[in-house]
Amino acid sequence: MTVTPSVHVKLNLEDGHGRCHPRVFYKVHGLSPTNFFIPRTRFIDGPGGTMTVQVTREHEVLAFLETESERQISVTTGDVVRNLRLLGIPHLEERHMVFAGHEYTREITKGMYGNMRYRVFGYRVGWSAWSVLGTCRHRLIERGIANVPARVEGWRYWETKRPKFRGRVLSPK
Numbered sequence: 715m716t717v718t719p720s721v722h723v724k725l726n727l728e729d730g731h732g733r734c735h736p737r738v739f740y741k742v743h744g745l746s747p748t749n750f751f752i753p754r755t756r757f758i759d760g761p762g763g764t765m766t767v768q769v770t771r772e773h774e775v776l777a778f779l780e781t782e783s784e785r786q787i788s789v790t791t792g793d794v795v796r797n798l799r800l801l802g803i804p805h806l807e808e809r810h811m812v813f814a815g816h817e818y819t820r821e822i823t824k825g826m827y828g829n830m831r832y833r834v835f836g837y838r839v840g841w842s843a844w845s846v847l848g849t850c851r852h853r854l855i856e857r858g859i860a861n862v863p864a865r866v867e868g869w870r871y872w873e874t875k876r877p878k879f880r881g882r883v884l885s886p887k
Contacts, residue, residue: 740797744840760827
């Protein structure tokens with residue numbers, strides 16, 4: 715029986731002389747679903763009955779980054795979105811265009827007001843970009859929050875006792 719000594723493998727990041735190949739990698743620090751509501755697609759109907767809404771417009775939702783520092787950075791929105799996809803977060807895009815002729819019908823409960831709004835689903839992601847130096851040390855390049863649309867869209871429906879817009883009652887009856 716032959717016993718081979720254990721070898722510490724660094725996933726081919728070391729060149730054999732204790733030096734690493736410089737590279738950049740990304741980490742995700744938080745991921746929460748969010749809605750990107752499309753302007754001028756809020757509808758109210760009722761009381762009671764049937765509500766049919768349709769969106770037949772075009773709108774673009776863009777991914778954007780919020781960084782913690784105001785210095786010029788070398789990290790782009792495309793870099794972050796591409797690396798989030800590689801980390802297994804599906805359906806992400808840098809931009810999402812809504813070209814819709816989507817129609818939706820919903821029964822409204824008697825005495826209630828139906829509300830609908832069109833949205834693109836997405837994520838709010840905490841991220842950081844790191845550089846691996848030739849000495850194998852990691853250096854923080856930048857960190858921030860990315861609001862990234864997904865390829866999924868649809869209507870949000872809810873009911874209220876009175877017609878409201880931005881928390882204010884539109885009609886007392």
